[in-house]
Amino acid sequence: MNNNENIRNFSIIAHIDHGKSTIADRLLEYTGTISAREKKDQILDDMELEREKGITIKSKAVRLEYQAKNKQKYILNLIDTPGHVDFSYEVSRSLTACEGALLIVDGSQGVQAQTLANVYLAIRNKLRIIPVINKIDLITSNPEEVAKEILAISDLEIKKEEIILASAKENIGTMDILEAIVKKVPPPSGKIDSPLKALIFDSVYNSYKGTIVYVRIVEGSIHVNSSIITMSNQKEYEVNEVGIFHPKMKAMNKLSAGEVGYIIAGFKDVKDVSIGDTITNLKRPAQKSLPGYKKVTPLVFCSIYPVDNNEYGNLKMALEKLKLNDSSLFTEPESSQALGFGFRCGFLGLLHLEIIQERLEREYDINLIATTPSVMYRVTTIKGEILNISNPASFPTKMEISKIEEPFVNLTIITPSKYIGGIMELIQERRGQFKNMEYLDEKRAKLDYQIPLSEIILDFYDRLKSKSSGYASLDYEMCGYMISDLLKVEIMVNKNVVDALSFVIHSDKAYARSRKIVEKLKEVIPRQLYEVPIQATIESRIIARETIKALKKDVIAKCYGGDITRKRKLLEKQKAGKKRMKKLGKVEIPQEAFLGILKLE
């Protein structure tokens, strides 16, 4: 079945919880790729965290075989995409490996900002889009309204009859979706007899098989035992295995133009393989590589330190392992007076940061301290040097600075119109500049703002959700650096500067935020045997102060027969808790002191 005519490559665009994974499951079941007996819920989200958070983090591919109504057999390659704003670069990668996309919209929720952004991305990539309204079984579902919203998406040239009504839960519309994929998504155009061009759209590291590269064969074919080169760095490899995802990895003799699958070829390191690169045949190379991808740049930074300095080695190893599967994670060794040796890390967004942090703690069992997330500031010194600073601790003094710029983003929010007031207020607090407002229909509006990235990386998403009863959705993209009136605030605990607690903030907000931070620290730092002052300073000037009083009395009053075990366990728990704290000088600071600052509001 190497006939291109019978291959369809598609991905799914959907907002979180709009039913992408359940629809994917129905497609897998319907085509017999998996039996209902084998299935756990949501097959594609196989990372523990993905299942827990209900999100897809990594791209995945799976091959379905479908006998269409016209009696012909088709190979359908589904390339799964993450749905969260942090991972839009993964989405763009998946989309370029496809000719079509299912646009899934929850019939009771309507089109969301993130979905819209991904639809435009798909349109730009010339993908054929098949709109599906899901969850039509829900009483709150309003397919008519949602259909209007879909039809209103500019450049999406579809007719109302083309929108498929589905309920993955009730298994409605599954066959319509499969038929639409066969009929509407064009077959891949590459020729099997051309020189090989394979697009790398992802890679994972497996401790048994080494680096596994996910590819879309665009032109030609690739065989086991053939010699290949990666075009960007001209490195040669011998192909050990090629195969498809069915949904588990299944080895094949070859992969041909139009197909999606994997290659194992003795790539030592994920770093050897850059995503977006083109693989070609050594003996019969292609002339030109495929366009590839824009390089991913981290937007959010924070420092990660082990609580116990002896765990530095473990942390280093764990980060290296995570990087094998996550090319967007940026790390750089760093040392802090307060926290010892650690890493400055760059992430795609706050969710990405949380996921990495949780994986380090859970999968690698390392107690971490992560500092307050920050963005990359651009500081021009009076000498005319331009410094890119992602760590507030290394901010120069006021005397040395001629100007400071910070990154801004174009922010798009889609919300039911009744929440507009509250949302505008929120954005105003966050220094957002209003650009545009547009009604999608009678009830929903799209807001466009320009806003400093630093204002939306912390708790903005949560606040937006609470201001809109969970209905508003957001998307953003970088729009460049602009001058801002920023200051660095330092925090001193027991008269020692804790560099890891330093932060950069707009001058209008410095005082109020410092106040809140010292109050919060007073709350979370346990009483010590002596009095501990907590101060916030700007250029050595104290702008806020609190004092933690000395501990006066801490003693278990009673300890008889049955108490002994209980009290010992209590002490054990306390001691274990303290082990998770960082000792700065003589003061024990719990991890939440570093994290708690995120959650001030």
Add this chain to the structure above:
Amino acid sequence: MNPGLYVHIPFCRSKCYYCDFNSYPLNSKYSIDEYINALYKEIDIHVNPNKSYSLKSIYFGGGTPTILTGLAISHLLLYIKKRFKIDENAEITIEANPGTIQREKMQIMYQSGYNRISLGGQTFNDSLLKNIGRIHSSAEISASFKLAREIGFNNINLDIIYALPGQSKDELKNDLFRTVELNPEHISLYGLTIAEGTRFYDDRKKGLLKLPTEEIEAEMFAWAISYLESKKYEHYEISNFAQRGKRSVHNQIYWDNLPYIGIGAGAFSYLNGYRYGNLKDPLAYIQSLNKGVLPIEQGERLSREKMMSESVILWLRTRDGVNFNKFMQRFKVDFHNIFGTQVEEMRENGLLEEDECCCHLSRKGVFLANRVFEEFIIL
């Protein structure tokens, strides 16, 4: 090693607001008689056929043991005396709550061999008594005490709690004046602890409890120690004071981490390095014994490290502290080899003091004992 015996009576007229002991108001699911029958069955299980040990002390605690009839109280002890070998001068204590003991009951208790009474007074302030859920008045405390004395008890403990909601320093002073006036041989003075599952715990969560600040609590404790010491009470354990020769034999078994047998619902035993607790629920306890099944709910075999930690922590609760020879005898290793660095750090912080034979909490250490104990936990 001669153990102590503890017998638990898990019933009260009503539950005090701070109480997190295994005690229940009487109800209709089972009768006190059924419970007492179960106690007899458990005693039978424990009987040591060779009588290779004899009991150093017996302690009836609760709940309110004196909620039982005088007859039941004396029969239980007589049965225990029949089934166990008992030291000639064993300390035999019963806890009693004012208002639950009439003259006749007290007389029976005395005659059947109880030689120590522990009276739950808590405070002499009638409005505080009411606010913490006690069912007796301050007058009843004095009356019960005097009655016990009159009948012949020459070893009486009085329980007092301080740092009660709304209590002032002066009110505590008054409590201790009244206490000392009665001249008990032993005083247990507990700082109020708010435990999960109690009414006070919920009240505090709702912001309904006006507790003294930690500073006031510390001042109360400091004053109490000085005052009681000036009245010739030895501060021999964090919460306990005794006249010369009147330390509690039974409780010192706990603080020496020596073996004890616990009988009754939720009672703990510590035998041969194994500490286990009985079923807490009286009905489950009764049913288990009726079926002839050991009523054990939980237990742990202590590792050597845990035994060391526990022994040191318990010793440190007492004025005598850790005796280095005793440590060596018990664990066959030098105390400083195991805990040298901890002792050094705690000495620097002024929480521990040390001489040639022993180390013990400093005055400051008594107030911050948990900090010290934590150091001696081996994780």
